[in-house]
Amino acid sequence: MSLKELQNIEFENMSLHKIKETTSAIINEYTKDLRNELEKLIQQKEILERDLEKKLNELQETKYRIFNEIESIIDKKDTQTISKLHQAKLQSIDLFDLLGETVESAIITALEKSKDSEAKEIIEEVIKELTYETIKEGTLNTIRVRKILSTILHSSIDISEATPNISEEILEATLKGMRAGLLHSIDRFKKRLAYMPLEAKHILIEDYDTIMEDLNQTDILFLQVIQTQADESTPTTRKILLDLSQKMRYDLEELIYISKETAQVMKNRFSSFAKTAVKKADTALHSDAAKEAKRMGIQAWGVAKTAIGSAIKSAKNAIEPKDK
Secondary structure, eight states: OOHHHHHTOOGGGOOHHHHHHHHHHHHHHHTHHHHHHHHHHHHHHHHHHHHHHHHHHHHHHHHHHHHHHHHHTSOTTOHHHHHHHHHHHHHHSOOGGGHHHHHHHHHHHHHHHSOHHHHHHHHHHHHHHHHHHHHTTSOOOHHHHHHHHHHHHHHHHHHHHHSGGGHHHHHHHHHHHHHHHHHHHHHHHHHHHHTOOTTOTTOSOSOHHHHHHHHTTHHHHHHHHHHHHHHTSOHHHHHHHHHHHHHHGGGOHHHHHHHHHHHHHHHHHHTTSOSSOOOOOOOOOOSSHHHHHHHHHHHHHHHHHHHHHHHHHHHHHHHSOOOO
C-alpha cells in the first residue's frame, strides 16, 4: 500500500474496531519482511542458547574432572593441601544449581564429623562461605539474592526438622552464616566498584536503579526471607525462626551500613553512566547434581572445619602462657 492509498482511507468514518482492523492490516503489510527476518534471528538465538548451555555444561564437568584428578594424586593424609584444594574448588565451581543439596550435605557432615562444641561454629562458617561464593558470581539484585538465601535457609530447615533436639542451634548458625556471607558479598561488590573504570563493559550491574534500591533495603530483604520460610514451615520451626529474626534485628547494623556505603559508591561513580550495563550471565550449569553436591558439601565442611580449627589454635596459643 502506497502513501497515496493511505491518504484515501477515511479513518474519520470508521468505528474503533474497523480502525484497529485496518491499521493491523497496514502494519502487517509494511512489516512482513522485518517479521520474517526477526523470526529467523529468534531461531538462530535458540540454537545459540542450546549450544551455549551445552558448552557451559561441558565446562562445569571439565572443572569437576580436573579437581577430582588433582585430588587423586594428593596424599590423603595431607589434610592441609586437600583443604586448600577444596577451597579453590568452591571458588571455581558455579554453586547455584547445586546449592540446596550442597548446604544439606555440609550441615549433615558438620553434625556427623564435628564435636558438639564446634558443630555450630562450623555450620555458621560453611554457610557464610557458600552464601558468599554463590552470590558473588552473579548480579546483586533482589530476585537472585532472595532465591539464594531462601534456598540455603530451606535446606537448613529440612535438616533442623530432622534433628529437633538441636534445631535452634542449626537455624541460628545458618542465619548468622547467611548474614555474614551477604555482608562479605556486598563489601566485595563495593570494592570492585571503587576501582572499576566507567568504560568497563563487564560491570556487574544488571540495572542501576534496581541495584540502588536493593542496596538500601538489604536488611528488609534478609528479614523477609526468614519470614517467608517461617510461614512455610511447621509451627515449631516457625516460632524458632521468628524468635531468631527478632533477635537479629539488632544485629543487622553492619549489613545496613555496608549496603548504604556501597550504594553511595555506585551513586558517586555511575549515576551519570548508562543506566543499564551488560548483564553478566548467571547461567545454571547442570551435571550429576546429587552426587557432586554431596561431594561439594563435604568439601565445604572441610574448608570450614580447617578455618575454625586454625582460629581455635591461634586463640589457644594467645591464651596459654609460653614456657619460660
